Amino acid sequence: MKYIRTLLPSWSDYRSVRRTWRGDLVAGITVGIVALPLALAFGVSSGAGAGAGLVTAIVAGVIAAVFGGSNIQVSGPTGAMVVVLGPIVVSHGVGAVAVVALMAGVVVLIAGALKLGRVVSYIPWPVIEGFTLGIAVIIFLQQVPAALGAKAGPSSNAFVSAFESLQTVNPATLGYSLAAVAIVAAIMVIAPRIHRQLPGSLIAIVIVSVIAGVAALPLVRIGVLPSSLPVPGLPSIDPTQLGGLVGPALTVAALAAIESLLSARVAASISDTGPYDADRELVGQGLASIASGFFGGMPATGAIARTAVNVRSGGKTRLAAILHALVLLAVVSLATGVVSQIPLAALSGVLMVTATRMVSISTMRSVLTSTRSDAVVFIITALITVSFDLIIAVGIGIAVAAFFALRMLAQSGGVHREELPPPSLPGDERIALFRLDGALFFGAADRMLERVNAITNVTVVIIRMSQLQVLDATGARVIAEMVHALESRGITVLIKGIQPQHLKLATQVGVISSLRHQNHLFNDIDSAVAHARDHVNRAAASQVDHPVR
Incomplete structure (x- = not known):
């Protein structure tokens, strides 16, 4: 019972709110503004729809903030999860996403209850960086069809699908789509240089949406969005398909655990809000994905970009992450008509810039110039991530790193x-x-x-x-x-x-x-x-x- 209590929320989580509520309020609103375009973009990119992205950011954002093991972690849909969900939607349909969220959430919850939270600390640094590079490449490639105003190719491989989409490009609308992407990218690059707190992605989307609406540009829009949260309930799916979703659910669970714990660890290192509880974080993320699945959303993970914005904006307690979800809920309740007119090309521009920012040239240089074995592990992990599967890439990366570590250890004797x-x-x-x-x-x-x-x-x-x-x-x-x-x-x-x-x-x-x-x-x-x-x-x-x- 004592251990179980350590995995549950307590009033001590909000002990310092009296002193930090102003910073939490500002951080919550700021993160909510930043998270809006990302939630929409990740929902669309996954194939589940912009509405699913918003629902996930709201429901999972609140649950993970309350039950998770980090004081400042912000959770929701992420690019890495989108990479995994795309093939699931292609193979099993949109309805399978909520089912996978439920199944994966249960697995992550059990992992936290079994005290498996510290396992992520055994993942070598070159594997993490290679994994991150591979995800960034896939996210960028997934946005190519929308950026060109074309349809995504049938292949589940991002590179092949992007190449296949070139065959469906409409020359009449190509220039408008590329212009929208270019404007978004330029604003996102320039805005932080003017002031680091400026939400470049939101500003870019507003400007492009206004131009597209006033000029009646032939750009594909997001479309109809829900004006309120859906009624929670079990997702409907053919029971005969459940067996085929076990493998994808385990992949999603592994990815959710790895990404959430890595994000929480980074957040603890850049803030002064104390350490994080890895086991409780898994419990919180598991419950968040389960709740998201009941509302028809996607699996959720900790989001390092939004968490970093939270820290930089003055967030100190879980209140900031809760407020970020409430900001998104207000958008769903009050502004879905406006949001539905956002061009998909603008969202693809946001994700392309986000993917580019995931790659640190200095970090890549550090890995590649450290040792030959670390460079090999980094390159192999990145290539397998792009070519095959994220979790397989992590497994092979760890195996290769273990081989080099054992060889070095053997040589030391x-x-x-x-x-x-x-x-x-x-x-x-x-x-x-x-x-x-x-x-x-x-x-x-x-x-x-x-x-x-x-x-x-x-x-x-x-x-x-x-x-x-x-x-x-x-x-x-x-x-x-x-x-x-x-x-x-x-x-x-x-x-x-x-x-x-x-x-x-x-x-x-x-x-x-x-x-x-x-x-x-x-x-x-x-x-x-x-x-x-x-x-x-x-x-x-x-x-x-x-x-x-």
Whole structure:
């Protein structure tokens, strides 16, 4: 029960509202203005419709703000989610989006309840950046048809679909569509340079919409929008389709968890509102997607761009994110007639600029010039994201990064033959002292085994393990096999300096029992060398008393 209470809202979430409400009010209104064109654009781009984007931003925005684990996270429809939802709409229809939102929300909710929130911290930086680059490219490509005033191609691949759309371009309207995109892009670039708080995307959409309306330009508009929130209820879908939606729902759930936790982590690093609770954030995002699905919306995630606007605008508590959703609700209630006349080309311009801003040239340069392995991981993740699937890209990126990490770890380990401590005594040439360094695990164990087993003309082998930092079961088993092999050749093995954290493993896999005698385990090198010299002397004496004939 104590753990469950940590996942639920409490009055402590709003303890500082008395001091911060003015900043939260300004931030909430600002984020709401910024979120309006994005919610519309993401809804249209996903295929679910502008209304679904608005519903998601409102419903999921409130639920995630109240139940989530971040004080300043703003949630709603995002570009990454649009990339996944597009193929789902093509394959299963618009009605499947709300069902997927419900199914994915349940998965994310369970993940939070099972304390899986910290898993995202294991995703390497090059994978995250490659993933982000791939998403940005896909979002940009998805806007090409609308920017050209054409129909999207039938392919689910963004690049192929954009190329196919070129065949449906209408030369009579092409110039108007491109002009709308150019005006939006120019205003979004110029507005922040005039004042960082200016909502460039909203200003751009208003200007383009006014020009298109006054001049009666032949541009495709958003169309009819709901004037109120839909009545909540279970989405209707053929039960036979549910099995085919399990895979897409798991993909959406994984993406929602990854993107939300990454956004919350970044938000915590750029604000002074305290840390975030990763498990509670998953619970909040799961509930947000479930609620969005009941209202006919899309799956939701934390949105880093809107969250950053919230921080820059003075947001300190969850009140700001709640107010942002209320601003959008006011738009739905009071201004859907006006909003319905926004040209789709203007929204495509907003998303093209947004996608471009997702890519940081300096960050790309840092990754590509860091190490060769990191650059490979970054490029592979980005290419697979664009070519195949987002979650597959993350999985392969992590696998490639793990391969390079294991290879580096294996290379850090080694076995080195050392000289015995002075003074040198007769018979010391019959003693081999080996030091194990770094990591001894499945990736490096065989190399050590070959090195030690290759020695000849010795009577005693001393293995120093005090410098060994990493030891797994495979490495320990290899040591046991090595000791057994040496002992079977008549070579006495002494082990010096097993660290306390390795002793239990070494005992369980047979390292200790493989020694000829329990007294062959030492804590200091001098005692081990003295014992080895005694063995050599007794072996020499035995040869004198019993010469070989």
